[in-house]
Amino acid sequence: MTEKQVGTWAVKVGLAQMLKGGVIMDVTTAEQAKIAEDAGACAVMALERVPADIRREGGVARMADPTKIIEIMEAVTIPVMAKARIGHFVEAQVLEALGVDYIDESEVLTPADEENHIDKHQFKVPFVCGCRNLGEALRRLGEGAAMMRTKGEAGTGDVVEAVRHARSVLGEIRRIQNMRPDELMHVAKELGAPYELLKQTAELGRMPVVNFAAGGIATPADAALMMQLGVDGVFVGSGIFKSDDPAKRAKAIVEATTHFNDPDILAKVSRGLGQPMSGLAARAIPEKEQLAVRGW
């Protein structure tokens, strides 16, 4: 291979590998993107409204205005991700043309297709997708996602759903590791997961791509909790810019993600951060208003 090959599986998965152990922060303006970068974020997610506002204001949530995405891309040197609606492959084409570094096919936006997700193999830009369980994760990988994140319940500041989904995915991986091939085929049927990807996951003892946690992480301790449960990094959405002191909280969450196994450092960085986002108990949200149930 003496010619450059772009858009390959190795470079798509590889960028996610470089993000590991880091914090990806939702930002809506160039100023917020700078604050995130200065706090040590390993990437930012450019969007029009943070999930807490989408939840409060309602209406149709779409891909962000390209002008805004370009402003954010020009403001920082770290990777910039942006969200497309589930199944909206033209929003994804627009984001690829803009040059974003990763596309999040996200349940936080209003789905454009209630059956099909984007055929992500058709793109040079890599995709990250949400999952609640291993079957959902492996279906997304089958469609070409190069990175996963557990969904949690975005815009709540309540970590309970993030924990539920991470435990579900990681627990299912532990369960399949000692299974025979014939048993794996049965599990593949049960989970609705592609057999080859399930077999690969069982052999590796982990998903074949990087897996972050998302949805409800609001404090340094929340981030460290997810890391100790076994995810590779964290997304923080509303948790930073809906808190009293975003710059300080962002920096504290970055430090907690690096030093997730060091309670002395966690105690130190958790002090004096002001009020976290006010939050909304995930349990109090009626099922039809839950974001995590979007995606199939």
Next chain:
Amino acid sequence: MKIGVLALQGAFIEHIKILRARDVEAIEVRKPEQLRDLDGLIIPGGESTTFGKLAVEYGLIEPMRALCAAGKPVWGTCAGMIFLAKEIGRAQPLIGVMDVTVKRNAFGRQVDSFEIDLDIPALEPRAPFHAIFIRAPLIASVGKGVEVLAKLDDGTIVAARQGNLLATSFHPELTNDARFHKFFLKNVKSR
């Protein structure tokens, strides 16, 4: 032999796995005391701005400079190469010990990330090395005493060595080819 891998953020596990598969003791480094008694250090790929913030906050910059000054082999891949460079054309915290000028994100954004086979004469046995470049930096110029190890066809410098310091734009830790790790470990053994 004990090798540290800077584990503030990024692809540190990949390096550790390759080292351990070769029966080399490898530890994650997040705090200054973990730099003691090391025979060598690897700074992995990741985000160089994130490394910088955390390295300053946790007092790692000076001890890492001291390790480099003591002649211990130190290898930076991608963000690690940026972290070792003396000059990168913008203000951000660096170890700043290697006499090279590095340009960040030099090939463009993620859609321009690429794979290519390189000829790297220093590696044994000599055969094309499959190199993965992810939002990669390049070496724009090298100072005296810096040996260029690999170039793209257009002459772009993508790997170099200066005494105990080694830098690569690409990610040998993302492939199954351990020749670059062997090359680094040979350097560690000879000191």
